[in-house]
Amino acid sequence: SDSEDHLFKVILLGEHGVGKSSLARIFGGVEDLQDVEEAGNTYDRSIVVDGEEASLLVFDIWEQDDNHWLHNQCMKMGDAYVIVYSVTDKASFEKASELRIQLRRARQSEDIPIILVGNKSDLVRSREVTVEEGRACAVVFDCKFIETSAALHHNVKDLFEGIVRQIRLRKDSK
Ligand code: GDP
Ligand code: MG
Numbered sequence: 001s002d003s004e005d006h007l008f009k010v011i012l013l014g015e016h017g018v019g020k021s022s023l024a025r026i027f028g029g030v031e032d033l034q035d036v037e038e039a040g041n042t043y044d045r046s047i048v049v050d051g052e053e054a055s056l057l058v059f060d061i062w063e064q065d066d067n068h069w070l071h072n073q074c075m076k077m078g079d080a081y082v083i084v085y086s087v088t089d090k091a092s093f094e095k096a097s098e099l100r101i102q103l104r105r106a107r108q109s110e111d112i113p114i115i116l117v118g119n120k121s122d123l124v125r126s127r128e129v130t131v132e133e134g135r136a137c138a139v140v141f142d143c144k145f146i147e148t149s150a151a152l153h154h155n156v157k158d159l160f161e162g163i164v165r166q167i168r169l170r171k172d173s174k
Contacts, residue, residue, distance in 0.1 A: 007055045008167050010160075011074050013062050013099045014084035015092040019119035022150035023084065024060040027160050040064035049164040056160060075106035080113040080163045087118045087147065090128040093137070100141045113166035114143035117159060122149040 012020040021041070028043030040061035046053050062074055083099050085092040096116060103114065118134040131147060138145035144162060148155040 006053065007057060008079045008164070009077055010056050010058045010080045010082060010163055011062070011078035012058065012060050012082050012084060013074070013096075013103075014082075014117075015086075015089070015095045016063055018084045018086040018089065018092050019148075019150045020062065020082075020084050021060050023082070023117070023119065023148065023156060023159070024058050026150055026153060026156045027056070027058050047160060047164065049161045049168075054164045054167075056164070058160075072106070075103055078112065080115070080167055082115050082117055082159070082163070083143075084117045084119050085129065086120045087129045087134070088120050088123045088126040093118075093129045093133070097137060097141065100143065111170060113163060113170065114141075115159065115163060115166070116141065116143050116145045118145070118147040119150055121147040121154065122152050 012024055014020050024041065024043055028041075028045060040063070042061070043058040044055070045058075046055045048054075059074070059078075061070070064070060081103060083096045083103075085096040100114065100116070116134065116138045118129060118131070134147065135145050144166060146155055146159050146162065148159055150156060
């Protein structure tokens with residue numbers, strides 16, 4: 001099997017502050033979860049999912065600058081997308097829907113895997129978006145859904161394994 005076949009580009013989308021970089025750094029195995037404001041990072045890692053290895057290239061570059069060209073590139077280059085909102089921020093949830101629509105427009109007929117992620121599930125008392133709302137949104141927008149907590153490392157592994165499974169499902173059905 002060709003190794004190119006198993007290298008998947010995953011793009012993180014979502015509003016500022018929702019936890020994209022935190023999720024990416026956990027994936028990348030970066031221990032230090034300090035709040036460093038970096039221009040943008042890419043994390044390259046192989047994970048074994050269902051007994052088979054997959055290499056993911058995770059791009060945390062959406063906020064690198066407000067460059068229209070970069071945003072267009074992001075919409076074009078992914079094999080899969082992670083659209084992140086914070087369950088404590090209703091506006092970020094609405095933004096996630098907007099991004100889903102933008103993505104659909106950019107990739108028209110393509111059936112690319114998209115996971116809607118409600119992050120910061122640990123912040124129970126400041127929750128503004130319910131699990132049900134998140135799930136319902138994913139149904140409407142025809143994508144997968146998961147709630148995560150980067151702070152507690154909860155469901156982060158499942159998130160990235162889920163992406164690999166989604167990509168494989170589509171490849172197998174071709
Ligand atoms: P980004 O702007 O989307 O890249 O978001 P960051 O990853 O920089 O996170 C923004 C802020 O939210 C930081 O202070 C993080 O420590 C915090 N944060 C990220 N994920 C979580 C989480 O799951 N729970 C909590 N309580 N805080 C989080
Ligand atoms: Mg960031």
